[in-house]
């Protein structure tokens with residue numbers, strides 16, 4: 663009996679050892695993904711380690727939270743007929759908005775596409791819904807494919823990005839490693855996930871009015887963050903939906919898409935109309951920001967370009983620090 667037990671123990675040990683060897687080997691087979699993720703790991707200046715430790719952001723404690731069946735999103739009611747749909751578990755902290763009129767509703771941007779946005783919208787309104795994209799970077803168009811009517815600014819770059827979508831290789835770093843801090847939705851497979859291409863069904867021009875029935879959104883072309891970026895002005899509620907033209911985080915002034923001169927001209931355009939809105943609903947982090955910041959962003963860009971301001975630098979990128987926002991810019995874009 664004793665001997666037999668020893669033999670069983672030995673067999674057990676061999677089994678565990680073999681399992682370990684197998685695990686190590688198969689893990690190595692998975693390493694290309696891992697390597698790709700770490701190679702593409704963004705600078706600490708752009709994606710700080712444990713970025714989620716600063717969550718929840720203080721603003722959310724003062725907003726009315728709305729429960730839905732979709733755990734990936736947090737939904738907040740900003741006004742009687744405006745909702746913010748926030749994705750706090752992924753690094754981008756993308757925010758989409760639902761604006762209701764008397765006749766129809768629009769969804770302003772559609773987030774990363776990780777969760778089931780359409781289901782959330784269905785639970786919030788029975789009105790006919792269409793999409794208006796503030797711009798077509800991947801983290802704003804993720805769920806466009808769930809909807810039939812899609813609008814973006816009439817700009818070839820904007821349209822092309824919608825038509826291209828985004829492939830798994832491009833997206834993988836955003837749903838692995840430190841980009842995520844809560845489980846992805848059930849059934850979500852990051853190894854095959856992609857953002858499907860879509861065709862815009864209508865193209866917007868500067869000054870267009872999107873009529874929702876006793877509520878209109880004015881399209882203000884604000885190139886800079888990307889050539890086809892727009893802000894949407896809701897005069898009735900005195901809200902400006904800014905997309906990525908402003909959000910309270912590091913504003914991106916370094917990628918290829920960005921044109922600083924256009925960006926500053928757009929900020930001036932928004933500054934000139936500051937008496938028409940009190941709050942900004944931004945594309946990331948925080949959905950309810952006092953409008954005064956717009957004037958300070960314009961000034962911040964001017965100061966940076968004059969060689970002023972506090973910054974940290976890594977790999978040719980500088981992060982400048984301001985009250986309520988930062989600016990990421992390439993060092994070679996600045997004179998001194």
Ligand SMILES: [Zn+2]
Nearest residue numbers: 797799887906
């Ligand atoms: Zn963007």
